Amino acid sequence: MVAGSATVGRRALAKEQRRQQLIDATIKCIAKKGLSSTTLADVAKEAGLSQGIVNLHFDSKDNLLYETLRYVSEDYDKQFMATYAQTSADPAACLLALIKMDLQPSICDAKKLAVWFAFWSEVKAVPTYQKLCAARERKYDDVLVDLAARIIDDGGYEDADASLVAKALGSLTDGLWLSCLVDPKSFDRQVALNTVKSYLRGIFPDHYLREPTA
Amino acid sequence: MVAGSATVGRRALAKEQRRQQLIDATIKCIAKKGLSSTTLADVAKEAGLSQGIVNLHFDSKDNLLYETLRYVSEDYDKQFMATYAQTSADPAACLLALIKMDLQPSICDAKKLAVWFAFWSEVKAVPTYQKLCAARERKYDDVLVDLAARIIDDGGYEDADASLVAKALGSLTDGLWLSCLVDPKSFDRQVALNTVKSYLRGIFPDHYLREPTA
Amino acid sequence: MVAGSATVGRRALAKEQRRQQLIDATIKCIAKKGLSSTTLADVAKEAGLSQGIVNLHFDSKDNLLYETLRYVSEDYDKQFMATYAQTSADPAACLLALIKMDLQPSICDAKKLAVWFAFWSEVKAVPTYQKLCAARERKYDDVLVDLAARIIDDGGYEDADASLVAKALGSLTDGLWLSCLVDPKSFDRQVALNTVKSYLRGIFPDHYLREPTA
Amino acid sequence: MVAGSATVGRRALAKEQRRQQLIDATIKCIAKKGLSSTTLADVAKEAGLSQGIVNLHFDSKDNLLYETLRYVSEDYDKQFMATYAQTSADPAACLLALIKMDLQPSICDAKKLAVWFAFWSEVKAVPTYQKLCAARERKYDDVLVDLAARIIDDGGYEDADASLVAKALGSLTDGLWLSCLVDPKSFDRQVALNTVKSYLRGIFPDHYLREPTA
DNA sequence: AATGAATGAGAATTCATTCAT
DNA sequence: AATGAATGAATTCTCATTCAT
Numbered sequence: 001m002v003a004g005s006a007t008v009g010r011r012a013l014a015k016e017q018r019r020q021q022l023i024d025a026t027i028k029c030i031a032k033k034g035l036s037s038t039t040l041a042d043v044a045k046e047a048g049l050s051q052g053i054v055n056l057h058f059d060s061k062d063n064l065l066y067e068t069l070r071y072v073s074e075d076y077d078k079q080f081m082a083t084y085a086q087t088s089a090d091p092a093a094c095l096l097a098l099i100k101m102d103l104q105p106s107i108c109d110a111k112k113l114a115v116w117f118a119f120w121s122e123v124k125a126v127p128t129y130q131k132l133c134a135a136r137e138r139k140y141d142d143v144l145v146d147l148a149a150r151i152i153d154d155g156g157y158e159d160a161d162a163s164l165v166a167k168a169l170g171s172l173t174d175g176l177w178l179s180c181l182v183d184p185k186s187f188d189r190q191v192a193l194n195t196v197k198s199y200l201r202g203i204f205p206d207h208y209l210r211e212p213t214a
Numbered sequence: 215m216v217a218g219s220a221t222v223g224r225r226a227l228a229k230e231q232r233r234q235q236l237i238d239a240t241i242k243c244i245a246k247k248g249l250s251s252t253t254l255a256d257v258a259k260e261a262g263l264s265q266g267i268v269n270l271h272f273d274s275k276d277n278l279l280y281e282t283l284r285y286v287s288e289d290y291d292k293q294f295m296a297t298y299a300q301t302s303a304d305p306a307a308c309l310l311a312l313i314k315m316d317l318q319p320s321i322c323d324a325k326k327l328a329v330w331f332a333f334w335s336e337v338k339a340v341p342t343y344q345k346l347c348a349a350r351e352r353k354y355d356d357v358l359v360d361l362a363a364r365i366i367d368d369g370g371y372e373d374a375d376a377s378l379v380a381k382a383l384g385s386l387t388d389g390l391w392l393s394c395l396v397d398p399k400s401f402d403r404q405v406a407l408n409t410v411k412s413y414l415r416g417i418f419p420d421h422y423l424r425e426p427t428a
Numbered sequence: 429m430v431a432g433s434a435t436v437g438r439r440a441l442a443k444e445q446r447r448q449q450l451i452d453a454t455i456k457c458i459a460k461k462g463l464s465s466t467t468l469a470d471v472a473k474e475a476g477l478s479q480g481i482v483n484l485h486f487d488s489k490d491n492l493l494y495e496t497l498r499y500v501s502e503d504y505d506k507q508f509m510a511t512y513a514q515t516s517a518d519p520a521a522c523l524l525a526l527i528k529m530d531l532q533p534s535i536c537d538a539k540k541l542a543v544w545f546a547f548w549s550e551v552k553a554v555p556t557y558q559k560l561c562a563a564r565e566r567k568y569d570d571v572l573v574d575l576a577a578r579i580i581d582d583g584g585y586e587d588a589d590a591s592l593v594a595k596a597l598g599s600l601t602d603g604l605w606l607s608c609l610v611d612p613k614s615f616d617r618q619v620a621l622n623t624v625k626s627y628l629r630g631i632f633p634d635h636y637l638r639e640p641t642a
Numbered sequence: 643m644v645a646g647s648a649t650v651g652r653r654a655l656a657k658e659q660r661r662q663q664l665i666d667a668t669i670k671c672i673a674k675k676g677l678s679s680t681t682l683a684d685v686a687k688e689a690g691l692s693q694g695i696v697n698l699h700f701d702s703k704d705n706l707l708y709e710t711l712r713y714v715s716e717d718y719d720k721q722f723m724a725t726y727a728q729t730s731a732d733p734a735a736c737l738l739a740l741i742k743m744d745l746q747p748s749i750c751d752a753k754k755l756a757v758w759f760a761f762w763s764e765v766k767a768v769p770t771y772q773k774l775c776a777a778r779e780r781k782y783d784d785v786l787v788d789l790a791a792r793i794i795d796d797g798g799y800e801d802a803d804a805s806l807v808a809k810a811l812g813s814l815t816d817g818l819w820l821s822c823l824v825d826p827k828s829f830d831r832q833v834a835l836n837t838v839k840s841y842l843r844g845i846f847p848d849h850y851l852r853e854p855t856a
Numbered sequence: 857a858a859t860g861a862a863t864g865a866g867a868a869t870t871c872a873t874t875c876a877t
Numbered sequence: 878a879a880t881g882a883a884t885g886a887a888t889t890c891t892c893a894t895t896c897a898t
Binding site: 442443446477478479480481484485 | 878879880881882
């Protein structure tokens with residue numbers, strides 16, 4: 001949008017939009033240069049704005065990074081809750097939908113994953129990161145445990161343990177994210193999905209019937 | 215000159231020890247402060263040595279970081295290969311042994327994991343990290359595919375796909391590492407192991423018989 | 429155009445009030461944060477107005493500071509001249525009245541003194557400050573020399589030197605201002621006044637008879 | 643000293659000397675540019691050293707400024723105590739010696755005075771400055787009260803109040819410092835001294851006999 | 857081989873000034 | 878006349894690297 005980008009200058013955006021613009025630029029920079037090489041100058045340049053802009057809107061670099069993590073986290077949460085809301089009536093469908101969401105390009109893309117891993121790696125160093133990340137993890141786990149329990153109940157899978165299943169599914173997707181990040185060329189979304197599906201068929205055979213793989 | 219070469223040997227050893235001392239200090243610092251806040255002064259202080267020491271032994275910070283990743287990677291590889299060598303005759307036992315190793319404190323500890331995640335997050339930015347990390351991933355995957363294939367062959371699990379199983383197991387352990395890093399307090403090694411075992415029983419029931427969980 | 433000129437008059441008044449409001453805010457800020465830490469944002473906030481307001485009314489920070497010094501200086505001068513005008517007929521009474529004025533709260537208060545000392549300290553660096561400050565000093569000295577001379581003449585204090593007396597009195601009050609600024613808790617206006625009175629009695633015994641100190 | 647200044651480079655000075663060099667440079671800068679315009683770059687340049695040098699030796703600008711005030715204060719105190727020690731047996735001589743010291747070029751010079759006034763003006767804003775300045779003031783006052791009391795006792799000056807005399811003398815010299823700072827051209831050390839002497843003769847006539855003024 | 861003071865480039869931060877609204 | 882978001886130069890501070898000892 002040439003007209004649009006020409007208009008993006010002084011006073012063009014409301015305060016909240018400006019903040020979002022800077023957070024977006026931060027995500028791009030972290031993905032491109034890594035967290036440890038991302039400078040405020042990089043972020044400002046990526047956003048096409050001036051040096052002092054970040055401190056104007058976020059007071060400090062630390063705060064910008066924290067708000068970036070918060071945004072990525074909330075963004076994930078919104079998609080997660082929306083997917084859940086649409087499918088929660090059918091626990092097996094819901095579980096699969098959530099997994100599919102995790103592997104969708106809007107979540108599982110190299111840019112956002114670089115951000116997640118960057119912050120995960122600093123969790124031990126920055127307590128505020130730890131809180132945010134652990135909270136997401138727990139919330140996710142709670143939902144999965146509930147869904148798994150309902151499936152177990154429904155299908156009479158006496159041997160299965162809902163919390164182990166939830167942990168396995170959560171770990172599986174996190175691990176698949178890693179291979180998407182580390183080796184994006186050989187990462188294949190369909191293969192990743194089949195990896196999880198094969199697990200689901202193994203423990204909940206009646207709910208995840210064999211289907212032709214693409 | 216025996217005396218001379220002995221001296222050189224001693225010096226070379228001392229030099230190697232210094233390098234290792236600095237790599238250990240680097241790992242501690244990355245875990246404690248995060249990669250992005252780790253300075254050479256931090257590393258030198260952690261090692262109890264002087265400011266200029268890192269450049270003396272590693273020429274540059276970038277090189278120190280690279281060598282640190284290489285060390286962690288080789289350290290992992292050594293344990294991996296040793297475990298493999300001891301158990302490779304029995305693929306089912308070998309697979310379980312490798313998983314157990316991944317969850318052992320010598321591998322799955324918050325310090326080393328912080329290093330892994332830090333470098334993973336920069337993989338997109340630093341090609342040399344990408345190479346090292348992708349290589350480990352592939353080697354690990356190759357071994358697991360082979361083991362899974364042997365088990366499938368042995369047990370006649372016609373439906374199972376060795377490469378999907380390998381991918382699932384690799385992702386599972388990586389994902390469990392993440393929960394160990396992010397929420398170490400609620401991380402339980404036994405639960406983590408059972409998570410993987412429950413998966414193995416699901417796909418290879420004859421090889422991983424039910425046993426009483428602790 | 430009567431209406432027009434009335435409007436201009438009102439506007440001019442408003443403009444002058446705004447300037448004064450900003451000068452008052454500047455004085456408060458200098459006292460509270462020190463000259464070197466006073467920013468235009470501080471001044472605007474103290475005045476309850478917006479960021480750009482100072483440049484609108486004073487063009488530059490330097491100019492605001494200069495106008496602030498000029499205001500404090502003129503304010504002093506007005507009180508000084510008023511006191512002088514009321515008492516000049518009797519040189520001894522006039523001298524004492526001027527001293528008392530110097531120690532009155534309207535002059536000798538921590539806020540205004542902080543401003544005086546801040547500008548005095550920059551006199552070497554900013555020629556315009558130097559001019560203003562030296563001019564006040566000289567004017568004050570001239571008046572005091574004249575009064576002292578008339579008292580000496582009147583009392584036949586042959587040993588006394590009017591210019592030395594004037595210098596001493598001027599220095600005394602400046603020095604008392606300093607102790608008011610530096611140690612306001614132990615500063616006592618009455619003690620300060622008695623300090624000067626004891627000096628006056630020493631040199632002009634007939635004009636400043638002993639009286640019971642409070 | 644050409645050879646000397648050529649030698650002044652890396653490693654030339656011990657740590658403490660380097661600190662002193664920077665404090666001296668700070669004093670010069672404050673005198674030349676004023677406290678509010680003195681930057682670390684100015685100080686480093688004045689000292690002929692590199693940008694980062696101040697933070698290396700003083701950690702922060704605030705600390706450099708504080709240490710500078712402390713130095714000026716201690717420097718004053720040393721001269722004060724030395725003068726006192728040499729003359730304390732004779733209170734009248736001691737008092738005069740201390741006054742003379744206050745007006746000597748080593749104390750009463752525009753450079754050091756600019757520093758004193760700069761910090762005095764920030765006393766309300768910076769509690770640590772307040773403490774240092776108030777302490778000096780009190781110590782000085784204590785000594786003067788004691789000397790005045792001994793003179794009063796010795797001479798039978800029943801009307802004189804030692805603490806008022808001390809306050810007057812302290813204020814007088816502080817005020818004379820101000821005129822030295824504000825109007826150095828018309829400042830005359832001899833006149834300044836005579837100003838104080840005339841006061842001393844007024845209250846302690848037997849101890850400070852008339853002498854021909856230069 | 858080791859030290860640690862010194863450097864200087866570069867990063868974060870501040871803030872006077874501008875200007876569209 | 879007033880606002881306050883935006884700018885960008887200047888300032889403080891950091892830190893990898895150098896080098897005399």
